[in-house]
Amino acid sequence: KAANLHSEAINMTLTAKQGLIRIHPSSAKMYKGTYSGDVSLDVRGKDLVVSMNEKLSGIQAAPLFKDLADMNWIDGTGDLTAKLTGHGNTMTAIRSSLRGNIGISFLDGKIKGVNIPYKIRQAYNLIKGLPAPAAEPDETPFTSMTASATVKDGIVDNRDMKMDTPLLVVNGEGQVDLGKESINYLVKATVNDKLADTAGEAMTKLKGRTIPVRIQGPFAKLKYK
Numbered sequence: 001k002a003a004n005l006h007s008e009a010i011n012m013t014l015t016a017k018q019g020l021i022r023i024h025p026s027s028a029k030m031y032k033g034t035y036s037g038d039v040s041l042d043v044r045g046k047d048l049v050v051s052m053n054e055k056l057s058g059i060q061a062a063p064l065f066k067d068l069a070d071m072n073w074i075d076g077t078g079d080l081t082a083k084l085t086g087h088g089n090t091m092t093a094i095r096s097s098l099r100g101n102i103g104i105s106f107l108d109g110k111i112k113g114v115n116i117p118y119k120i121r122q123a124y125n126l127i128k129g130l131p132a133p134a135a136e137p138d139e140t141p142f143t144s145m146t147a148s149a150t151v152k153d154g155i156v157d158n159r160d161m162k163m164d165t166p167l168l169v170v171n172g173e174g175q176v177d178l179g180k181e182s183i184n185y186l187v188k189a190t191v192n193d194k195l196a197d198t199a200g201e202a203m204t205k206l207k208g209r210t211i212p213v214r215i216q217g218p219f220a221k222l223k224y225k
Contacts, residue, residue, distance in 0.1 A: 033077075
């Protein structure tokens, strides 16, 4: 266990000289996938300086993000790359100072806490004076999701998220503040023309149109509008 992340079958080579430490090559099994990385630690100054170039392949997102940042809003199998630097003497301080780039790619998963198609049906029925749709689980299944982001002072800035679901094509952009553990994100959901007619009046009437959904708040209590 390191930085609250769990792993096994760990192999690493560590070299150290005059306060400069490098862990490379390194590999491990974690979250049902694999890890490879190159991490450098500079302990010559007042604060620890960390540089990392890491890759996770075939990992399970839900337990990883839960351990990493107490996030519980995404599930799926995928890959993650990160080239980051940070400084500080606690994990909170390091997360708040991170800079660099990350990339993610997930398959066959779900966004937990919000059912975007249901929210669209709910809003449509309310506007039209129709009965509320039958309750559904608060999750949005997806077949694939990709995104890249820049990181500055612990704030992850993403502008190119794309997610394909059985009923929607979803694009998104926004920020995740790792230090404050909060999110401010805009999702734009376009109803799939080919499947709309099989999903009720709301989707039939809205097929081909784009509906914005704002997601914001702390990780533990996200709000959707």
